[in-house]
Amino acid sequence: xxxxxxxxxxxxxxxxxxxxxxxxxxxxxxxxxxxxxxxxxxxxxxxxxxxxxxxxxxxxxxxxxxxxxx
Amino acid sequence: xxxxxxxxxxxxxxxxxxxxxxxxxxxxxxxxxxxxxxxxxxxxxxxxxxxxxxxxxxxxxxxxxxxxxxxxxxxxxxxxxxxxxxxxxxxxxxxxxxxxxxxxxxxxxxxxxxxxxxxxxxxxxxxxxxxx
Numbered sequence: 001x002x003x004x005x006x007x008x009x010x011x012x013x014x015x016x017x018x019x020x021x022x023x024x025x026x027x028x029x030x031x032x033x034x035x036x037x038x039x040x041x042x043x044x045x046x047x048x049x050x051x052x053x054x055x056x057x058x059x060x061x062x063x064x065x066x067x068x069x070x
Numbered sequence: 071x072x073x074x075x076x077x078x079x080x081x082x083x084x085x086x087x088x089x090x091x092x093x094x095x096x097x098x099x100x101x102x103x104x105x106x107x108x109x110x111x112x113x114x115x116x117x118x119x120x121x122x123x124x125x126x127x128x129x130x131x132x133x134x135x136x137x138x139x140x141x142x143x144x145x146x147x148x149x150x151x152x153x154x155x156x157x158x159x160x161x162x163x164x165x166x167x168x169x170x171x172x173x174x175x176x177x178x179x180x181x182x183x184x185x186x187x188x189x190x191x192x193x194x195x196x197x198x199x200x201x202x
Binding site: 004 | 077078082085088096102103104105106107108111114115118126133
């Protein structure tokens with residue numbers, strides 16, 4: 001069972017979600033713009049990493065908000 | 071295409087800079103977190119950002135988009151001079167400078183001086199790098 005989140009933690013997680021969405025999108029767009037195969041691969045993996053982070057942060061936020069409501 | 075090269079180097083540079091900021095933000099968030107799960111989440115994010123930044127930095131060096139400057143003999147002389155000045159009179163200063171059991175400017179000075187001296191005497195290679 002997850003402990004309750006502090007307001008500061010919720011703000012950090014919220015901000016991280018916002019940044020992860022933006023970073024995942026821009027990395028995906030940039031990977032389509034570059035010709036270098038290594039850089040393209042790196043940008044694709046970055047986009048995936050940001051998407052994974054987004055899911056983790058959303059999961060943490062979801063569990064914490066359920067804890068607050070109960 | 072020159073434009074293509076510049077744009078790819080710029081994208082890589084921007085990516086590296088954002089990863090550094092991401093690592094710093096995650097580290098601060100981890101330090102401020104009270105909840106152990108949240109702390110762990112940010113620690114993991116910080117570690118992954120540092121790893122990704124290392125990858126892009128390696129790629130940038132490999133492609134010639136980033137050339138780390140080598141320390142010159144003059145840089146190291148200046149550094150050692152300042153270090154000796156700052157640590158003069160501080161307890162254990164001789165240990166910090168030369169390692170345990172060594173005199174100030176002994177072991178460390180000889181190693182650094184040797185490496186830098188060898189590089190400084192050699193001709194500069196491609197991309198402004200000093201080769202040993």
